[in-house]
Amino acid sequence: MQRIPGGFAFLPWPVILLFAAPVAALLVSFFIVRPARPRWTHVPILASCAVIAACAIWILSLVLFQNWGLDLPLGGWMVAGDWLVSYGVRVDGLSASVLAMVSIVGGLIHVYASGYMAEDPGFARFFLAFHLFFLAMIGLLLSNSYIQLYLFWELVGFASYLLIGFWWQKKTARRAALQAILTNRLGDFGLFLAALILLAVFHNTRFALIFPAIVNGHYALVSLVGFLLFWAATAKSAQFPLYFWLPDAMEGPTPVSALMHAATMVTAGVFLLARSWPLISTVPVLPDLIAVVGAFTAIAAGIVACAKKDLKRILAYSTVSHLGIMVFGLGLGEVAPAVYHLITHGFFKAVLFLCAGNIAHGLHQPTADLDQVGGLRKKMPFTFVCFTVAALSLGGIWPFAGYFSKDAILDAALHRGPWAIVAGVLIGVTSALYIFRMLFLTFFGPSPRQKGGEHIHEAEPVMAVPVGFITLGTLLGGLLGHSFSTVIKSGWPVAQPIAALPEFSWSTFAVGMSAAAVGAGIAWVIAFVNPSFDWEWRTKYPALESALNSDFGWKPFVRLATAGVVALANAAGFFDHAVVDGAVEGAPRVAGAAGEQGRRLATGRINDYVWWMLAGAAVLLLAVMR
């Protein structure tokens, strides 16, 4: 990996274009196109997407074929004497591989959105915020220090706030946006503090400088930093305990959900963990904690997803579950499989969301319920094919992309010990169960029971073609495992290399496939053998249903905690008004009352005044004589 001294002049043009294109597109769209032709706002932005995708692929191929890399400081951002925080760019295997996925999937979702949002009155606003979201994610991937990462990390959260609350007239959307940004802010606490501590310890937060130091030395506060980084990741990547914002975040338009779940937002947390892996792996206990949290989140969210009816909500919990899988894989020390799953998940989850969006769009509503759909395979054959491919991939069926990445993580779990094996198998079963249930109930079975559903039609080309391309990625992604192994090793910041993807093993294949088969079999029973089961259990076991609806009681707890903070704030407000300000307002009142009493001494009679005078003289006399 070649490292060259800093400065813009050394920056190769594909990297410059990665930032210049979206910034220019945003400025042109905002200041020129939007006021003149709001319906054309997407044109410069789509052009920028094309440029970004081309540059990302170019960079990826450079990394793949030439082992190219870059870590360049680009001038100071915050400077005070010798204290310096600078901008910078880092291209290595990790960022280039994730960047390629993000730019391809994200770009295609942009195209999809130009069809999906065409009728919306807020079209221009949508595309500006959408592209800002995309830009923030690109910047996040290419950051070379924790502080710059924080900059884009926050921008991602900010853009997601605008997009989740895009339909601000809806109360649920407002609530979801607020919940998303506040939860993320709670997580950002970790990253902010971690950056502060690293800066105080190392006077620097550049990955390339601090990771070797941490690996080779012993620093007391680094353990704390590791836990803080994981805390930050649980918010962004929707892990327990801060996962709850993500399912509600589907209040935004479907392209936003697709982009957020597949490419931009939730991957940031996993990316942060992968990026910080040299640091985290030195912290005792932390990797195990990460594995346990990941496994727990994956299984619990998988179970909850099985009980949901809303198409997008099922997918949202599925995202939580799959992020759990990635975190589980990371916790097991397998960076490459986790990042690989991040990439394949980006493809298939985008397809699933966009297909769900096509269905909802066909029904002319923001989202659809399982009760409202059924037998769609005849009416939407193209969507059906894409959805099936993505579902098979998510379910971990060979030879689709999801199989390869999930299998690699399962392989690591099988080598870890009993609890990890159980977790890995359970994850496989639940994933297959909820996604096949969704597939069967949506595309097979009886026709729509929804009024108006008979008019449902296939999506128009602008929305179908991007889905097709991403589906291709889902089909082919699994074949690139070997190249990915090469790429991810490139430019790893510490000397200890990371493991490549594991070799194929029949035992892992058998375990993974049979888990998926069990899940799919249960889904088959639910959908076809005993179709009434899906709603009967809800009436039979109301306690179970309420437990699943409340995410095993975590949602009420979060509400309680939020109410606690609000109560604390109100108490502080009351305290300030009554006690602190009360003392201030009380002081003149006390003075006034004292004066009110004191004026009684002034009787106005001269004789009384003389009494006082004599008393005073007597006191003075005594004082002098003493």
Add this chain to the structure above:
Amino acid sequence: MTWAVWAVTGFLFACGAAMIVLRRQLLAMLMGLELMISAVNIALVYYCSRYADGETLASVLLIIAIAAAEAVVGLSLILKVYEAGREVETESLQELKG
């Protein structure tokens, strides 16, 4: 000898003070004031004879002059109050009441 002077002047001073504090007529109060000044003057005269101190005698003269001036000013003020058609008693002069 000293105790006799202190007894006389103390008695006179107390009488004057009592007049000021207890009497309500402004004229009586002014007289009480003069009495107190005179009591102090007697004591001063005794002490300057005892210590043969000329400076104290000078201040005695000064106090007599001031007492005279004070009587003039006080009496004329009382007269003015009277001319203004008001009673020269403290009960009717309570503008300072808080």
Add this chain to the structure above:
Amino acid sequence: MLSAIWAIPAAGGLLVLAAAGRWPAKRLALAVAVCVFALSLALPWAAGPEGLSSLAQAGPLWAYGIRYSVGLDGLSLVLVWLTAFLTVVSLLSAWKQELSAGFWASFLFLEAACLGVFLVRDLFFFYIFWEAVLVPMFFIIGLWGSENRRHAAMKFFLFTFFGSVFLLLGILALVTMHHSATGLWTWDMAVLRGPSSGRAAVVVFLALVVGFGVKIPLFPLHTWLPDAHTEAPAAGSIMLAGVLLKLGVYGLLRVALPAFPEVSWSLLPWLGLIAAINMIYGALCSMAQGDLKRLVAYSSVAHLGFCVMGILSRTPEGLAGGSLQLLNHGLSTGALFLLVGCLYERGHKRGLSDFGGLFAKAPWFTFFFGVAVFASIGLPGLNGFVGEFMSLAGMARVLPILAIAGVVGVTLAAGYALPAYQAVFWADPGPGSVSAKVTELDWREKSLMWTLTLLMLWIGLFPGTLLSLLDSSLRGLLL
């Protein structure tokens, strides 16, 4: 040259009063304010290659070592820019109201007094300017404020005057202490030093801290601020938050900390604790408010906590960041008060529940308010983050536990600002809402906000110029 910076607005104020009825007062006042701003921008060029300190001037010596002297360094320059700029902004923000000449003149007097505080280098004159600030502000709140203005004006005046008593005693004690130690009568800020330890030094230092702390305001001396802000006219709130609160921190930086370096260092944990309380308690109180202006006022309490924390750390990044945060707070909170003032001007209400759904009617209003809100809660890329981050980074090197409290404050900031933002601009208007009366910003307000937005972006992304300006001067002062 430097004396002219404060003398021009003072003379301009007199002129506006004298010419009342003959010349249009507000145009005259604006012309003067713009002149002062232009002049302040020209200061670095006037200084030439010898540096800002070459502009310093001193008058003849008076009794007891009192000597009128002015000086300039990076810190003063940045605050002079802020004051001159915000005066123009606040005059323009009140442009549509028909107000008497006294209103416009008051702003010029206020500007003159604030500029005087930032420019003079003699404690005697410092105190005179310090007190002179109160008078125009008293009239601005008391005469042109909203319903409860008299109470608020009186509270503002008495409370800050109460602080000034401590300040005066502290200054006098400092001067006499310096005299008894060195035999030299002087009021020169650059020379005065208190004893490095002992009970007297602590008491005098604390008197100065209380004096400056009322203006900052430090907990628990902050309660005049919400009332004053709520009742002041929008233009007055801009000056109050944008400039007046800066005086306290400036006093700490210029007087209290340099005079008592050792004492302040030994009291660091306690002062830092107060700053941390400011951040967290201010944010919590802000969350509990239903009135937009009170909410922003409490957020100021929280923001100034960052400034104090930064400068207390006495590290280059903490000092530069804390003093940059003064500027940042002036811009973002100034923008917020400007916009809240626009809301009040249109709807004559300030409550969160009095509005709702403004996005549909006034997208630019929503856009700019959003920029100001996110700048004030520290979104990286906008100005607030730079100051907060550097302040906390400084403290993290000295007392990490306090930096953690600061990060909690950063986290809480979103908790008060965003719900309020949503309630006004997104939520459905409730019964009795005055949203129908709110119209889009006009071109005057829009161009003001564009200027502020660009400044916030510039400081957020490229703060290097300002930081080096601040760093070089603070280094001489405190490191």
